[in-house]
Amino acid sequence: xxxxxLIQKALGVGAAAFAVSQLxxxxxxxQYNGPAGGTRGSQLVTILTGPFDTSSQPNGVAPxxxxxxYATYVRIQAHPGQEGKIAIGGPAMASGSSxxxxxxxxxxxxxxxxxxxxxxxxxxxLSDPKWLNTIDLSQxxxxxxxxxxxxxxxxxxxx
Amino acid sequence: xxxxxxxxxxGPFPVSGPPAPIATSSTLVNQVSIKPRLGQWSKILxxxxxxxxxxxxxxxxxxxVPNGGQADAFTVQDQGGQNTIDLSQxxxxxxxxxxxxxxxxxxxxTV
Numbered sequence: 001x002x003x004x005x006l007i008q009k010a011l012g013v014g015a016a017a018f019a020v021s022q023l024x025x026x027x028x029x030x031q032y033n034g035p036a037g038g039t040r041g042s043q044l045v046t047i048l049t050g051p052f053d054t055s056s057q058p059n060g061v062a063p064x065x066x067x068x069x070y071a072t073y074v075r076i077q078a079h080p081g082q083e084g085k086i087a088i089g090g091p092a093m094a095s096g097s098s099x100x101x102x103x104x105x106x107x108x109x110x111x112x113x114x115x116x117x118x119x120x121x122x123x124x125x126l127s128d129p130k131w132l133n134t135i136d137l138s139q140x141x142x143x144x145x146x147x148x149x150x151x152x153x154x155x156x157x158x159x
Numbered sequence: 160x161x162x163x164x165x166x167x168x169x170g171p172f173p174v175s176g177p178p179a180p181i182a183t184s185s186t187l188v189n190q191v192s193i194k195p196r197l198g199q200w201s202k203i204l205x206x207x208x209x210x211x212x213x214x215x216x217x218x219x220x221x222x223x224v225p226n227g228g229q230a231d232a233f234t235v236q237d238q239g240g241q242n243t244i245d246l247s248q249x250x251x252x253x254x255x256x257x258x259x260x261x262x263x264x265x266x267x268x269t270v
Contacts, residue, residue, distance in 0.1 A: 037162045037270075038161040038162065070162070089165070105262065106192075106194065106261050109224065109230065110227070116229070122228075126163075126190070129189070132240070135162075135163050139164060
């Protein structure tokens with residue numbers, strides 16, 4: 001029985017959320033150390049949310065996580081009101097040169113004024129069909145065509 | 160440890176002639192999605208080895224997205240969590256030669 005399971009057993013109802021914060025606290029910096037890839041737990045928690053800023057990277061291409069982080073569901077949405085396309089790809093995109101989007105496997109259209117598709121934003125979703133934590137966020141890279149723009153990223157993990 | 164990873168064949172898929180398979184040899188994945196490249200003008204036909212340029216035997220026909228809005232997409236995933244989709248049996252055709260629909264494929268790998 002690991003530390004998280006011990007905490008949950010000892011505190012009962014409500015301990016899961018506490019255990020999640022403990023997991024976060026155990027890890028270095030902002031890293032999140034959830035279950036290893038391929039496993040699953042019983043509580044769905046968000047491990048990544050909000051506008052995703054890649055501007056600290058030299059070429060504007062950033063992985064969703066700097067170290068392996070395993071999720072069961074990932075969603076990337078063009079940020080309403082922003083004007084550039086969003087390229088999504090694997091590690092090859094990090095070393096892309098002239099046209100980074102040519103190394104991507106997907107592009108999202110911008111949604112600058114809600115004039116298309118009844119205002120819905122283009123969105124990419126990947127989920128494990130068995131709800132296992134098999135998606136390594138460190139292997140998914142994002143590149144906003146316009147520097148400084150921030151797609152909305154959400155990732156869920158079962159802990 | 161099993162990880163759902165991007166397939167090496169993912170990316171822009173140039174179609175300059177007749178319908179072409181996504182992979183030239185058997186390549187099993189869990190999910191594949193094909194989407195017109197944003198800003199290009201081709202209709203994209205998707206089918207099996209018998210896909211015709213006249214849309215015969217097409218399993219999906221995707222309209223282009225020349226100027227904004229959500230792109231049409233064809234997606235199939237094995238809900239049993241296995242690599243069962245053979246990319247060499249999925250053919251793609253673009254009505255404008257040289258256009259590059261985006262192929263996204265993920266497969267389970269043991270790392």
